[in-house]
Amino acid sequence: MRQYRAMFALPGVRALMTVMFFARVPVTAAPMVLTLHVVEGLGRGYGAAGLVGAAATVGIAIGSPVVGRVVDRYGLRRMLVVVTVGETLFWATARFLPFPGLLACAFLGGIVMVPVMSIGRQAIAALVREELRRSAYSVDSVSVELTYMIGPAAAVALVTQVSTVAALSAMAVAVGVVGLALFAMNPRMRAADEDAEPKVPRREWLTPRMVGVLAIGAGAVFVLAGMEVTALATLRESGQLNWTGAVYAAICLASAIGGLVHGAVRRSLPQLTLMVLLSALVIPAGLIGDAWWVLALALVPSSLVCAPTVAATGEEVARLAPAGSRGEATGLQSSAFTLGAAAGAPVAGFVVDHTAPAAGFVVAGMGGLLVAAVAFALSRSRSLAPAPA
Missing domain, CATH: 1.20.1250.20 (MFS general substrate transporter like domains)
Structure with missing residues (x-):
């Protein structure tokens, strides 16, 4: 503390x-x-x-x-x-x-x-x-x-x-x-000490590494949106729609606990590792059982990583963006979150409509792992420019 x-x-x-x-x-x-x-x-x-x-x-x-x-x-x-x-x-x-x-x-x-x-x-x-x-x-x-x-x-x-x-x-x-x-x-x-910093051209801070950070942000919200839609579909199919609030409350509580722990430690997991954990842990959620309390417990492990992944994205954007372009960088982060949410819900919903609710969790998780792989490749790009101080 x-x-x-x-x-x-x-x-x-x-x-x-x-x-x-x-x-x-x-x-x-x-x-x-x-x-x-x-x-x-x-x-x-x-x-x-x-x-x-x-x-x-x-x-x-x-x-x-x-x-x-x-x-x-x-x-x-x-x-x-x-x-x-x-x-x-x-x-x-x-x-x-x-x-x-x-x-x-x-x-x-x-x-x-x-x-x-x-x-x-x-x-x-x-x-x-x-x-x-x-x-x-x-x-x-x-x-x-x-x-x-x-x-x-x-x-x-x-x-x-x-x-x-x-x-x-x-x-x-x-x-x-x-x-x-x-x-x-x-x-x-x-x-106060950033007001006098010179303007840095966009090409110098919007590096492959920054693009990877933004991609992970979009991927994290993609997973979350897909997870929420699939959880709703699972409850509806099993006739337990009235327990939706309880399941969502468990998800939010677990995410909040994970976020508080993430912020309390001096050294936490890197953003990419958090993204991989978030994606991998949501995949088996639909295979454990369809009782509402079982579904809530199955989603707790991935939910514990939700807030830390989002927080790590904000931390990385603030670190990589120069002060004079921080507004544009945080705006791009918001765009990434928005596009991730806009893609996650319909993709998972389409899969659920044409297969089974459990497949929605798999697609959400696999999509997140794919984004993590792309972000890893971008972080290793030889065209990576040094991050501004």
Whole structure:
């Protein structure tokens, strides 16, 4: 716990972690609100809801590095003004849009989404010295796990107890409040001794090694998304869908414990090793049994590695990216996470639909191992440029 005490004793860290926790709740609720609005509010099917989600995902993947580059060049506050107004307008007007209009605006809304995740990771790199960043990024990953337990559940409750219009309006208010809070807080995006560092060309820091780090981030989320979809399909096939919350709670709890342990030790496993463990441990999960408690126990080993893998990705990006390009680098990391999630769920779902639920775990794990092999090859590339200090 010495690492955590030293990290939280740094100026501004406690306030940053607290604000980022609450700021992420609307981010985690957003996909569920959109899905339920399309299905319940517009009377469309889940396929149509998936199209809206895909449009928003593509927008996020495109917009994240662009928004990060704006932060690098013009500062956090100028970026926040633009994206807060843009995303708030999307949620405020979504209730009035027909399906084709919602589809187009979801793409635009994704581009101007307030980059809460990226801001948190970039601020950690600026506030926390390198020897304590593992602890900081571990707390950050655990915080994300907790918000994913709150946000979607809150969205479902608001839609079922009130209406989709109320959920959309609540999202507009929440995004506006988050933008204002971050604008007022204005966390540092660079450490004091980094302000004078010269601008480093992208080709010098976006090396094969950095690409490998981003690939592992995408692969980790691919595995997680595939694991969650397959777990849901397994429970549905065995008639135990009402135990979904318990299984997901076990997954999140195990991931949080793994993240806390990862952040407490001075030397942890490398990012690539964590990725291999995450992928390999999820493969046999569907072969042990289909009782909900057996499935939950089977997913605990891989879940213990979830938060550490995500935390290690953030730590590596912060280490390899120069301070003047950290916003763009964390934006690319967000794009990698987004694309990994966008690929993992449909790939695992397709396999489950055409074979059996157990095959979804195998495909998710094998996909992660394939990404790990590619990342290993990139790390050994002879064209690797030296990482900037």
